[in-house]
Amino acid sequence: MTRRWRGLGPHVVLVAAVAISVFPFAWTIVMATNTTTDIYHSPPKLTPGSHLFENIGNVLANIDFFGSMLNTLIVATVTTALVVFIDSLAAFAFAKFDFPGRRVLFGLLLVFMMLPLQLGTLPQFVIMSQIGWVGTLQALIPPALANAFGIFWMRQYISGGVPDELLDAARIDGCGFFRQYWNVAVPLMRPALSFLSIYAFVNAWNDYIWPLIVLTDPSRLTLQVALAQLNVGHNTDYSMVMAGVLMASVPMVAVFALFARGFIAGAAEGALRG
């Protein structure tokens, strides 16, 4: 008996931790599929109900859910594409070329990574109002582009993942810097590019503070800002709120489920080398 059960202790604790970790997802489904009266009853109803579509209908009546989701999708896609391009190109230059000032510039990058970005929120807003972007979706993009972590992370990957010999061979064949980046390095850094894409996309999708500040036009919000508006008033219809939470979370959980392994490995690696 001892031998068989000795290894079980850690699993018991871990399963309990997993239960805490996934419980909110399960309970969100229960709340979103019942009526508020059913859940806030004593004792509460603990099983999924049949009111999901009714609750979704209430969400759609309260906020422009799909409109704001489309806005988020547009912003997150553009941001991700730009971040991945800007960061991978800069990282390629840092990883494979020696140019004057390289060390200093890269050192600055590491300092930037630590900077609490909220510090610049107010002047960013002033800039946006000067150029007339307050209330527009494009105002969300520039602040998200200065992603020092992305460059840092990509550089680590390129240093090891793109062999110098291949770049030398390409150079001998007459490839310039940008051809080497595009034709040699980019195909070799696919795994890193996909990690950075998911990372940037999830960040852009979940971003809240800056959109809350700069999106002043109530008819043009991102998903998170619209979602937060469900929580107003004293008699909150929690089932409706949770239906909104469920609808907004499904895409991210799906993305995570598809790329979980690579994403987790990437996050850990980035932290370890830092």
Place this chain on the structure above:
Amino acid sequence: MLSYWRQYLAISPFYLVFAVFSLFPVFFSLFLAFQHWDGLSEMKYVGLQQFQFLLRDPVFWLSVRNTLVIWVLSTVPTLFGALVLAALVHSVRRFKGFYRIALFLPNVTSIVAVTLFFGAVFSNNFGLVNAILGAVGIAPLPWLSNPWLIKVVIAALMTWMWTGYNMIIYLAGMQAIPPEVHEAARIDGAGPVRAFFGITLPMLRPIILFTVVISTINGLQSFSEPQVLFGTNAANASLGGPGQAGLTTLLYFYQEAFMNNDYGYGAAIVWAFLVLIIVLVLVNWRLVQRGRKP
């Protein structure tokens, strides 16, 4: 220099964007902290007035206290729990991948969604938590109106979101320790607990230091949690819930700068706050460093 123009061109987009949207704003906000400005009329230089007011502003200090309490209540269980879970995942043979994914999952959800969930579950009247307490004969607690319980709810939320993330980092660090080291310890007669404190923990020190710094920087910037939990109410200018118990410093900054349009004072708050973050990072750094055996 000229022959490197392509490399400079390649790195320039980042530095340009950074200079305009991050670096310039940081210094511009320092400039603003010495002005009186509502964003529309003429700026007026007021010297150190904003900072003098700040030092005597009870709401600012309340927000600092709130921020620190929430930060301690969330960071300590997060990092401690992450370390324990990482050691456990590292020790088991089966289901490693499953545990990693399941425990990391909370980190990809949005703060808004998680906060709405916690608000529903900790609701004072018939929330699930109070229902469970009721079932075991404990009177319902005023989770969202008692100053301490408000902070506990916010900290619980942050702990839920960030434990798995830190666990993954610790786990990667543990996996990077060569197995021979543990093997040698085992031969010398060290049990798993001894090995953990004698080998794993000291070798993880740089990583623990990293997570402490990151948790300090991130944990002190709590904003969305209280903001979403208690909503923005135009009629009620004081944010942060009953008694402003959930008013964090960033939330106070948001209130002053963007709801009251007091840009100068908002900038002063944010700069005072930066100093606080730097001091705390340095203190924590020293604490973790000092733990090192001579």
